[in-house]
Every structure is written in structure tokens, then in C-alpha cells.
Amino acid sequence: MSKHPETASQTAGPYVHIGCTPNFAGLTGLYENDLGADMATDKAQGARITLSGRIFDGAGDLIHDALVEAWQADAAGRHAGQPGADPHFSGFGRCPCDAETGEFRFKTVKPGPVAWPQGGQQAPHITLWIVARGINIGLHTRVYFADEDVANAQDPVLAEIADNRAATLLARPQSAGDYRLDIHLQGPNETVFFAV
Amino acid sequence: MIRDQSKDAQMQDDDQNAGPYLPRNAASHPAALHPPYRSSRLRSPQAEPITFPSTPSEESGPVFTGDLLGPLDNDLLHNFGPDGQSAIGPRIIVHGRVQDQFGRPVAGALLEVWQANAGGRYRHAKEGYIAPLDPNFGGCGRVMTDTEGRYSFRTVMPGAYPWPNGPNDWRPAHIHFSVFGAGFAQRLITQMYFEGDPLIWRCPIVGAIDDKRAVERLIAPLDMDNTAPMDALAYRFDITLRGREQTLFENRMEGL
Ligand SMILES: [Fe+2]
Numbered sequence: 001m002s003k004h005p006e007t008a009s010q011t012a013g014p015y016v017h018i019g020c021t022p023n024f025a026g027l028t029g030l031y032e033n034d035l036g037a038d039m040a041t042d043k044a045q046g047a048r049i050t051l052s053g054r055i056f057d058g059a060g061d062l063i064h065d066a067l068v069e070a071w072q073a074d075a076a077g078r079h080a081g082q083p084g085a086d087p088h089f090s091g092f093g094r095c096p097c098d099a100e101t102g103e104f105r106f107k108t109v110k111p112g113p114v115a116w117p118q119g120g121q122q123a124p125h126i127t128l129w130i131v132a133r134g135i136n137i138g139l140h141t142r143v144y145f146a147d148e149d150v151a152n153a154q155d156p157v158l159a160e161i162a163d164n165r166a167a168t169l170l171a172r173p174q175s176a177g178d179y180r181l182d183i184h185l186q187g188p189n190e191t192v193f194f195a196v
Numbered sequence: 197m198i199r200d201q202s203k204d205a206q207m208q209d210d211d212q213n214a215g216p217y218l219p220r221n222a223a224s225h226p227a228a229l230h231p232p233y234r235s236s237r238l239r240s241p242q243a244e245p246i247t248f249p250s251t252p253s254e255e256s257g258p259v260f261t262g263d264l265l266g267p268l269d270n271d272l273l274h275n276f277g278p279d280g281q282s283a284i285g286p287r288i289i290v291h292g293r294v295q296d297q298f299g300r301p302v303a304g305a306l307l308e309v310w311q312a313n314a315g316g317r318y319r320h321a322k323e324g325y326i327a328p329l330d331p332n333f334g335g336c337g338r339v340m341t342d343t344e345g346r347y348s349f350r351t352v353m354p355g356a357y358p359w360p361n362g363p364n365d366w367r368p369a370h371i372h373f374s375v376f377g378a379g380f381a382q383r384l385i386t387q388m389y390f391e392g393d394p395l396i397w398r399c400p401i402v403g404a405i406d407d408k409r410a411v412e413r414l415i416a417p418l419d420m421d422n423t424a425p426m427d428a429l430a431y432r433f434d435i436t437l438r439g440r441e442q443t444l445f446e447n448r449m450e451g452l
Contacts, residue, residue, distance in 0.1 A: 008405050009226060016385075019308045122253070136227065138384075186240070194246050
């Protein structure tokens, strides 16, 4: 039995950029780079992709002030810190939504399939974690790839989700290597969020 | 099903360390929707989140090492002003321990902090409060925990500030914390409050947490034992991150 309750979450608020992406917030000279600005060096293995999108609130309005974090396996399905993981790939990205367009964008590599603890594999996916003013506890979701039909059909997490809602997790290929996915916090297209 | 070597290596690793993360207890956290906090109305998902036992995607996490940190990253008094000039306001030390739900220290946790200056003003493009900026205060810092899970940084006591919510809402003095543990499942952003602040229990953001004890754990007590005499007061803020279930291996070791 655990003895201690987890510390409570509180909203990241509207000024999250000061602490998490100070260079983006105009506080230059503190840190060389904002954390998570680069996920892969030129030497990283695997197919280069971008993942971009926007976030909408329950009124259908674009959210401009969110911060999005990405966490994913490398091209071989290994996470940073595991034996054999690609040393040229951090797996961690952090992107503030653009103040004008609301867009977030990650330059990364296509992740490989990840082991499922009860046996078998999970389809390639990227975990996203979204914080902003009005979000009391960080929103955890996953992005799968719409062009991975076979792997997606066998994915044990997607299998738990009704088909119409699973579509909210599928990034659509655009031009070569570019994927897009919009996130809806409420409404008929509300994105599936997880408590894992 | 095909088992590959990386999976065997992962399972072996887990056997020796820990099992899946304990499920998050929603009662320890604010509700997504708390109407008195106006911004939560359109930004709170309506569907229940979907749960499944943690997998390598949640049990692993970004790897940060000490070489990330600059010498002044944990000194908000001096990390912004030119020529080492100090920020304006009451000098404080904030320190504590990061542990998991079993009380084990979380070593190497990265803590990022941000806050308003002593007058309650943030250095941010979206900030509109009339209190002045302090040319020597940025309001941003970071620190990593040591092998015992301990951290410490210096800063100024942040001021309370009014915010557009109800007709006259004021945030209690607070410091924002972003915390990375070992696994992405432990990812947490929270706020630390200060003992004795009468604004805490009037705040709609705090009020999103139903459990009074969970709020009390966000309130850092004054810690006279760790002050710097003639220099800085101290406040202690301990943080508990999610724990991983004990494994059979560990149970055998401890129980039999
Ligand atoms: Fe704040």
C-alpha cells in the first residue's frame, strides 16, 4: 500500500511560458535553448516527420496560450533511457502554441511500435501532454498515425475506444512526412484523453 | 505473439525495479471543470478519461542530466539582473524533498519554477497588472533533486495579484512548479502557496481542489531551521509524485 497521496495538480496558468519556454517568452539569456526545442539530431535513425496541429476550446475557438509536450519512442520503439535507445534522439519535445496561429509543431522521427506489457505491441504513437490556463490537470492524449491501418487495428489502447472517438487520435498525412491533428477539448469531436 | 529482445530486456528491468504506476487518485486533484474558475468552463473535457495500465510509453520519461543547469538557474535573485544585481523584495529560500507515494526519494527530478515579482507582476507579454516590473527579476528558474530527492532555490517572495475572473479575484502569493520524475506518468504542474496567506481559501483556482488536506499539502510552512540568518527566510515544500507498484521480487525480499 502506498502511504502518501500524490501532490495535487494546479493549472499552469497563462504565464507558463516564463518558466517552461523562457526564450519564447522573451526572457533570453537565462537558458541557451528552451527545453524540448530539439528532439532529434541529424544523426537520429528513422523517417523524419513533423506533427502539427491546433487546439480548440468548447466554443470552437482557437487556443493560443497552451503548451504542448511530446514524448515518444525512437524509430526502433525504444525510449530514451532504455538500453539500445538511439543516442541522437531525445524523444521529448515541448512546443508553445503560436500566439497568432495557435499552431504547435514538432520536428521528430516516426516512432516504432512499443511493447505492450501483457504481450504484443502497441501501434506507433506519440504521447501529448497539454497544459494551459483553464486546464486544472495536464491533459494526456496519444497521437496515432492514420496511415498505419494494420498496426492501429491491433493496438490494445485503440481497441478500448469506440471507432468514432478513436478517429480523434489519428494524425492525417499531408505532404511527405507531415502529419496534422487538431485537438478539441470539448464538443462533438472531443479528443480522447487518458488517465494512465 | 512475437517477442523481441528489447521487450525481454524491458521486462527484466521492470522485474528488478517496479511494476505499473499506481492509478492516479482523482480525489487528490482538482476537477477538470470548476465553474468558479471561469477559464475551466470551455477548457475541461466532458468525457471521462480512458484508463489502462501504464506501458513503457508512460513508465519511461525524458532524461535530463545536471549539465543542463547553469550556475544561477536556482538563484532567481541574481539570474536576470545585469552585473549580478539583486531582485527587489523579501529574500526567501524554497526547499524540500521530492518523493514517490511510497516515500522513496526521486533523485534527478527536474523542477522548473516561475512566479510574479514582489509586486505581483509577471514578466510576460500578456500581463496587464499596473504593478511595475523589476529590472533585476525574470521570475524563472530551475533545479534538479539530489540523490536524496532534495532541492533548494533562492528567490523573492512573490506578491499577490488581481486577475480577470470574478469582479475582484486575487491570486494568493504562489510559485508555479513543473516537475519531471522518472516516468512521464509522473509529469506534474502545480503551485506552491505560503503559510498564513488569507487569500488561499478565497481563490477559485485553489478551490478547484475539493479535498482540504490536498490543498494544505500545497501550502509551504515557514521553516525557521533553514533560514539564512540576516539574509533570507525559508519555506519548505515537499512534493509527492506517483509511485510504481511493488513487484513480486521486492515483496519477496521484504515480506518473506
Ligand atoms: Fe501565477
